[in-house]
Every structure is written in C-alpha cells, then in structure tokens.
Amino acid sequence: MSTSYDPSGVHPVLGVDAGTTTLREADHLIRDLTTTLALPPGTVACTHLIRTDARRGTAVSLELPDRESAADAWRHLQESSAPQGDQEAAAQAAAEHTARRSGRAVLFPGAEHLTGTVTVADLLELTSIDRVIVVGATSGELPAPTTPVHTQDHVRPEWRDGELVLALVPAVGNTLAPFEVPNPTPCCADHG
Template sequence: MTAPHHVPGVRSVIGVDAGTVSLREADHLVHRLADGLRLPDGTVACTHLVRTADRRGTTVSFALPDETAAQTVWQRLTGLADPDPGLGAVLGDRTHGPAPAARTAQPGAAEHVRRSGGRAVLYPGADRLTGTVTLADLLATSAIERVVVVGSPFAAEPDPRTPVVTQDHVRPEWRDGRLTLALVPAAGGTLAPFEVPNPTPCCADHS
C-alpha cells in the first residue's frame, strides 16, 4: 500500500560517524544531534549499518530540506562548543573530524542521497505515530510512502482501516527510492511495525 507523500530535499545529506555500535545508540545520537543542531522541519535522519574490517557498528545521516539548510546545519555541527572528539562528518566533498570517522560516514550519506538504504528515525510526521493509528492515517500524516506486510502474499493489499499498534517506535527504511515500513500481523487483526523497541522506545524524554 502506498501514499503520495514525498519527502522534500533529500539531496543535501550530512553523514556522521561518532563510533556508535548498536541501533539504539545510533537512535540516541540522532536525537542528541537533532537537539544540539536545531534541525529544521522536514529533516530526515537515518541510521546505517557499517561492516568493514576496521569498523563494525552504525553511522547516521541527516537529509536537510535544501542546500541552504544543509549549510547552516553543517556550520553548527563543525562549530559545536563541546564536540565529540571522535566524531567525523561529511557533506559532499567536505569533511570534519578524524579522517577515519569521516570516511566511514560517507557511505551512509551516499546511501541516503540515493534513497537506496537507511533506517529513518526522524522524518515528517513521525511524532504523530504514537499509540494505535489506522493504516490510512499512518500514510496520510507521515512521510512513509509505502508499507509491506511481512509474510503476506505479494498481491495482498491491507485494508486502510486496519489498526497499526505503533508501540511509539516506527522505523521505516528507504527501499527503491521510497520510505517503506515493514509491518507484521498482530493480535486482534491489527498490524505492528516489524522492528520492536529494544527494550523500550528510545529517547522518550525528547518527545
């Protein structure tokens, strides 16, 4: 099932590696930087897995609404009064921080630019996806463009009225250029996000 909602301005993407290992740590990093950098509305922040000989963990990326916003956030990031000494960042051909971390941040940023991968933590409408919402409302009020139900027949289209039990933890992913949410059948004819909070919704104090 799809929605016509499109995320604007994903071509101005900042990649960051701060040495996080787990997805939960990366989620915390996204929220911490979002607070410190005063990200504008329309920003999409994603996590990315890193599996190299030198680094196994996660990086994050921030797609800003336009180039001007990206320049402003980059200046804030590089001018942080109390920066993480291990944080590396990249924006286009510019880098900041330790060279190894900046290099590791680049593939996630490129992946986000292509919309070929990345697990979205912040995106337009994410704050509305709490409690239980209908599938139709989930698609209409957020940047999520498509849902897939894991284990369902390929041709099956879920009823737009189906309740989705969000558990306040909805993490869609970029797939083939569209922000896609994987769902699974849940009790009572409902659906739930495939990814469950571990162990509880991240960064409740940021909401």
Template sequence: MTPAASVPYVLGLDTGTTTLREADHLLRALAAELALPEGVFGCTHLVRDGRPRVSLSLAAEAEPVLRTVRDRLTEQGYEVSEGAPDETGRAVLFPGADVLTGTLTLAELLARSAIDRVTVLGAPGEPAPETRLVTREHVRPHWQDGRLVLAAMPATGGTLVPFEDPNPTPCCADH
C-alpha cells in the same frame, strides 16, 4: 534509497555509535540541539567494515540548513561527509514521525507522515487502508527504491505492529 531522490542535500555522520538505540538517541539529541526543521530526515545505517558501527545521515531540501549543520557538527569533532553511507537508511526522523503514536489506521499513518507504503511480512500484496497499526511509539521505516516503507507484522486482534521491536531481547539473554 536514501532521501536523496526526493531530498537533494544529504550529509553522512560517523559518530562511532555501536547500537541502533544509541544512534536513535543521538539523532534525536542532535535534532533538538541543532533545532532541525520539521522536513529534515535523519537515518541510521549499519556499517559492516573492520569496525562495525551505526552511522547517521541527515537530509534536507535546502542546502543552507545542512551547511549550518555540517559546520556545527564539525566544530563538535564529528566526522561529516557528503551523502549517505548507503541507500537503505532506517528513518528515525522524518516528517510526521512525532504524530505516529497509539493505534492508527494505515490510511492515517500514510496521510500523516512521509511513509509511502506499508508491507506485512509473509503477506502478499498491500494491507487494507483501514487495517489498524499499534505503533508502540516506535515506527522505523526504511528507504527502498526511493520510497519510505514500513515493514509490519500481524498482531493480536487483527492489528499490525511495526516489525522493529522498541525493546528487543538481546541475543542469548537467558544463557
């Protein structure tokens, strides 16, 4: 689910971006340009209609914050709507995102950020709080049932890494 369950004001933004990387950069640029406060959530959403693309959502606890954002984005020519495009946004901007660098224990990750829990692909149950996560400076949790959840996978030395690779190899790169 989008932050709407806990953050009541949500805007959707169709920018025409076609890749997650492009959408991530745009979200960060807009956050800086609009001087968004720390508590704003910024998510990407895959749109699979006749024109596949990545749309964005911004969510905040205070309606005036997003009213100003809506006005400024509309002036810039963006298509802005009420609500998020779907309920499973991929969070790029969220409280604590900027401090999730280097290697952290899962307990530190959960204490420092808005992430509610961590799952490990192929593993039953929750990982131990002392498990170390190598962030690769690229932590992208998803909204699931109103909670921000980071999918991780096992890595060397008993550590975990976020499932999403910051530098993915394009499909068929060697063909």
C-alpha cells in the same frame, strides 16, 4: 565526529559517524543532534549499519530540507569538539541515504503522528512513508486502509528502492504492528 556533506541532491545530506556501535546508540545520537543542531521540520534522519575496513557499527545520515539549514548543521558539526569518527563511514551513510538505497528512518516528516494506534490510511496520509509491507503476506497483498496499526510509539521505516517503506507484522485482533519493536530482548538474555 566525522561528517560527509553532499550538497548535490535536491535535499542536502550529511553523514555523521560518532563511533556508535548499536542502533539504539545511533537513535540516541539522532535525538541529540535534533536538539544540538536545531534540526528544522522536514529533516529525515536515518541510521545505517556500517561495514568498512576501519569500522563496524552504525552511522547516521541527515537529509535537511534546504541548503541553508544543511550549511548551518555542517558548520556546527565541523566546530564541535566531539570525538572523531570514520570519514568513510560518514560518507557511506550519506551516499546510501542520498541514493535512497538504505537507511532506517528515526526522524521523518509526520513521525509525530505515529503514537498509539493509527490506521494504515492515516499512517500513509500523515507521514512521508510511501508504502507498507506485511511480513509473511503473499506478494502484492496489502492491508485494508482501515486496519489498525499499534505503533508502540516506535516506527522505523527504511529506504528501499527509492521509497520509504514500513515493514509490519500481524498482531492480535486482526491488527498490525511495526516489525521492529522498541526494546527487543537480547537473543541470549535467558541463557545466563
């Protein structure tokens, strides 16, 4: 497991590469790190697609709420006996998260409120998601605050231009749902 530590920002960010290749594996890595590192409330954990000369796959970034918890997590990661990943991939994940240019948030403040169906207003008020967009909507068109969002217990906003943005799609009955579904069917599953 390679890590990169950038304590320069307001909130320290760690990049971790454990050799994961898919978003699903990276999601599981974040869940495992949440437990093994005892990540404190306020942590933002993201997945990143990595494309370097040495690596194609995914890495994760962990933005911790304070320097002490970041130093503890860093120390634990350095002492772990996990397989070594690519240092460049870990650094890339940390840099992208720190700049808030990219990263698919799996763990973020308020995520625990996004189960079942919630309104757009609650989604924005109870979480660290800055805004929502509706895929296919005309530019600037926003859903009404009372519009129901069927979370499917799987909400993955992304960093875009410094904001945590959730892409939504229209669903039945004038409702919305996250663009990313929890268990996508592989493209060629029916082609045998």
